[in-house]
Amino acid sequence: xxxxERTQIGSSSTPISKYEDSPVFNYINNLSPIKPVxxxxxxxxxxxxxxxxxxxIFTSPQVTSIKESWFxxxxxxxxxxxxxxxxxxxxxxxxxxxxQDEADLQExxxxxxxxxxxxxxxxxxxxxxxxxxxxxxxxxxxxxxxCTNQDIDLQRVDAIDRPEGNANHGDNQTGxxxxxxxxxxxxxxxxxILSSPNDAxxxxxxxxxxxxxxxxxxxxxxxxxxxxxxxxxxxMQLFFQVGLDKEPEMGDASQNLEIRNTQEDHGSxxxxxxxxxxxxxxENESAALESLDKMKALSNLQRGMRRRCLDFEMVGGHxxxxxxxxxxxxxxxxxxxxxxxxxPVNNNRRSRSSxxxxxxxxxxxxxxxxxxxxxxxxxxxxLSSETQVLxxxxxxxxxxxxxxxxxxxxxxxxGDILVEDTSQALVLMNPEELNPSSPRKKRHKVxxxxxxxxxxxxxxxxxxxxxxxxxxxxxxxxxxxxxxxxDCFNKPIHEDIVLATRKxxxxxxPLAFAPKVIRCSDTVDVADESMKTPASARHxxxxxxxxxxxxxxxxxxxxxxxxxxVNCRCEGCKNAFGTKDGSILVGPECAAEEEEAExxxxxxxxxxxxxxxxxxMEEQVPSANLPSTPSGLSRPLAHLVFPLxxxxxxxxxxLTKNGSxxxxxxxxxxxxxEFLLPPQPKLEKLLQPKNAEDEMPEILRGSSTPNDxxxxxxxxxxxxxxxxxxxxxxxxxRSGRRLxxxxxxSFPSLT
DNA sequence: GAGTTTGAAACT
DNA sequence: CAGTTTCAAACTC
Numbered sequence: 001x002x003x004x005e006r007t008q009i010g011s012s013s014t015p016i017s018k019y020e021d022s023p024v025f026n027y028i029n030n031l032s033p034i035k036p037v038x039x040x041x042x043x044x045x046x047x048x049x050x051x052x053x054x055x056x057i058f059t060s061p062q063v064t065s066i067k068e069s070w071f072x073x074x075x076x077x078x079x080x081x082x083x084x085x086x087x088x089x090x091x092x093x094x095x096x097x098x099x100q101d102e103a104d105l106q107e108x109x110x111x112x113x114x115x116x117x118x119x120x121x122x123x124x125x126x127x128x129x130x131x132x133x134x135x136x137x138x139x140x141x142x143x144x145x146x147c148t149n150q151d152i153d154l155q156r157v158d159a160i161d162r163p164e165g166n167a168n169h170g171d172n173q174t175g176x177x178x179x180x181x182x183x184x185x186x187x188x189x190x191x192x193i194l195s196s197p198n199d200a201x202x203x204x205x206x207x208x209x210x211x212x213x214x215x216x217x218x219x220x221x222x223x224x225x226x227x228x229x230x231x232x233x234x235x236m237q238l239f240f241q242v243g244l245d246k247e248p249e250m251g252d253a254s255q256n257l258e259i260r261n262t263q264e265d266h267g268s269x270x271x272x273x274x275x276x277x278x279x280x281x282x283e284n285e286s287a288a289l290e291s292l293d294k295m296k297a298l299s300n301l302q303r304g305m306r307r308r309c310l311d312f313e314m315v316g317g318h319x320x321x322x323x324x325x326x327x328x329x330x331x332x333x334x335x336x337x338x339x340x341x342x343x344p345v346n347n348n349r350r351s352r353s354s355x356x357x358x359x360x361x362x363x364x365x366x367x368x369x370x371x372x373x374x375x376x377x378x379x380x381x382x383l384s385s386e387t388q389v390l391x392x393x394x395x396x397x398x399x400x401x402x403x404x405x406x407x408x409x410x411x412x413x414x415g416d417i418l419v420e421d422t423s424q425a426l427v428l429m430n431p432e433e434l435n436p437s438s439p440r441k442k443r444h445k446v447x448x449x450x451x452x453x454x455x456x457x458x459x460x461x462x463x464x465x466x467x468x469x470x471x472x473x474x475x476x477x478x479x480x481x482x483x484x485x486x487d488c489f490n491k492p493i494h495e496d497i498v499l500a501t502r503k504x505x506x507x508x509x510p511l512a513f514a515p516k517v518i519r520c521s522d523t524v525d526v527a528d529e530s531m532k533t534p535a536s537a538r539h540x541x542x543x544x545x546x547x548x549x550x551x552x553x554x555x556x557x558x559x560x561x562x563x564x565x566v567n568c569r570c571e572g573c574k575n576a577f578g579t580k581d582g583s584i585l586v587g588p589e590c591a592a593e594e595e596e597a598e599x600x601x602x603x604x605x606x607x608x609x610x611x612x613x614x615x616x617m618e619e620q621v622p623s624a625n626l627p628s629t630p631s632g633l634s635r636p637l638a639h640l641v642f643p644l645x646x647x648x649x650x651x652x653x654x655l656t657k658n659g660s661x662x663x664x665x666x667x668x669x670x671x672x673x674e675f676l677l678p679p680q681p682k683l684e685k686l687l688q689p690k691n692a693e694d695e696m697p698e699i700l701r702g703s704s705t706p707n708d709x710x711x712x713x714x715x716x717x718x719x720x721x722x723x724x725x726x727x728x729x730x731x732x733x734r735s736g737r738r739l740x741x742x743x744x745x746s747f748p749s750l751t
Numbered sequence: 752g753a754g755t756t757t758g759a760a761a762c763t
Numbered sequence: 764c765a766g767t768t769t770c771a772a773a774c775t776c
Contacts, residue, residue, distance in 0.1 A: 462770065468760055469770050508761095544758065553773055554757045756774065763767075 457482045458490075465490035466501045468512060473498070476513055516540050517560040542567030542580075550575035 458479060463469045465479050465488040472479045472490055478498070479490045489497050505512045518540050539557040542565055548554040550564055550573045557564045563578015564570055573580045 458771080460771065463760095467770080469772090471772080474760095512760095541759095546758080548757065548773095552757080554759090556759075559773090752776100754774100754776080757772085759770085759772095761767100761769070763765100 458485045458488075459483070460485040460488065462486075464488060466498065468505065473502075474513065476502075511540065514540060516556060517562050538562055538565040539567065543570045544568070545570040545573070549573065550579070 458465055458470045458472045460467075460470045460483075463473075465473050465483075465485045468474045470479070470485065470490060472483060472485075478492055479485050479488045489501075491498075502513065516539055518538055539560060539562050543550060543555045543557045545555045545568075548558075550558050550568070550570050553559040555564075555570065555575065557568060557570075558575050558577060561577055564573045564575045564580035565578075566580065568580045570580060
């Protein structure tokens, strides 16, 4: 099994080889521990070179054969004084001295550029090392490679676009672990470490401490290595060219990924090789194989590059910077799209990628949040940053993500929560994420159309962003740059603390991180429930407002764009989205107002009902479409969005609500109308009575369960009945519900 | 931008 | 569970 040495010996020294030819000699050779002097160098080289190489040899005869040829080549090249160079190569590589390595690198780079060059031999050598290791080791660390490959692909694009200075060699340690978390958490430098031992080893043997190689990878023009080495520069150019060529292609990251993956599967780990193949044509695998050997070295290098890039990407903060660095907005968008798209593309890696993907934003504590953002980002990219479109798409995507990513919440609160989340997610996505250019630290500013809750930006000073006071923390999101928090611990670096704190809080209140607003009955069999309380959204706990009359953002219900519910203990509720219930609570004033308003409204209501119904039908259709087809939804959503946005952050909730709740209920219809119109006190008053009536049933609570809704409904009906009596209180409600029912069937049909 | 108001979150 | 304190957002000037 000492094949390498033997092969080397035989190849290098003709006399020995002669003897070797004889089986007897071979036998003796095996018996004798003593080895030729020359072989020693070789052996050292190997020993140093290949921790992993040995296994590779054992595992794959092909590899060994390759090595043999490699050694032969090497010896020929090194004949005179370069015998040491082998060991020196290995050593130098580790030592960074490697003048020869640089030459090799140049050769490699040239080879990589020209693909076919006399110098190919040497690169081939290294390439073999790199390749061999990965192949042999691949199986050892199955998952990482796969992941890495995909990631690499993704990164490639980014890497091309992004110059990164440091070619940091990751330690195998990190690589072994294939700790994505570590990668994510860890800063860029270690990222190169490579999740897969293959890469790590390959880099070690080849690159380790060799700036030239790092340059050869040439991911970063800024890197001193790169600057220092002209050859590197050439490679850089190549890379950039490739990147430029690809960038336009990048639009379809998925395609690129697939191609790359397939190519890698074929056995070529090199991204470049993949690219080359793609350009040259994957069809000719034979030709590709030839080029592969040459390319392998480059491919390995690129691999490392890619991974680095991924790692960097992983680090949320860098993305923004990188993006900013990218010259063209297009490139940025593409990059974003790439990054963002990745998660959706790779469902398996979603969690990982999601983290990385989330731009600037740290890891979402909640998988939901992750999913949300990811979708958001993706949508933004794909849709060209149109919030409306995004909304539609988000809704579609969200449910999926929600389902996959956040089972916990789902279990807790059913589908309603998910819906909310989606809305929030949309909100998040739309406003600022789309326009990272203007990060506003304070919410005040954030108000732009959609933002609201979406872009969580805290200003915590004492809570360290580890309490629910912190919106970011409460939202399950890491604080980001726009946050003006002080002594913030809600960062990926402190992931442990964050998780521990989160856990602690959840221990006290399992629903602490659940969405505050819960959709009553979106998913449920709409028929009955929808009838009852399409109200759709209610605040989980309700508010406790005393002075704000639930007309300001102090009120969480109002802030969420949700009407107050039975759960609320608010005083003097005048929530424009729906009072607790005109019922008792409102008090004399509210009651009187409500009654009057109701009376006045009745007439209006009747007149409006038709309109509402029409609008409902329209809205319903889009809402129904939303899940199914984003495109269709986009516009209607857009309508909703703007008004909602104007109204408040509740927009987010509104959007969700709009989809289900508004459509469902006649009262909500009013809401929509209201929302469409800027929500104003006038409207509020008018609406309130309506809301009171309509919402009364809605009030059923945000109760996720239909049962609750039903319960709620009955009391509401009682309350409402008197005012409704005019309208035909119960009948009106029922009628409204009936209408809803009618509309409801439309949903499924439409969908 | 600073100060006040407000209500949720946290604590006792 | 209720009362109090703490906190940060929302709001006002």
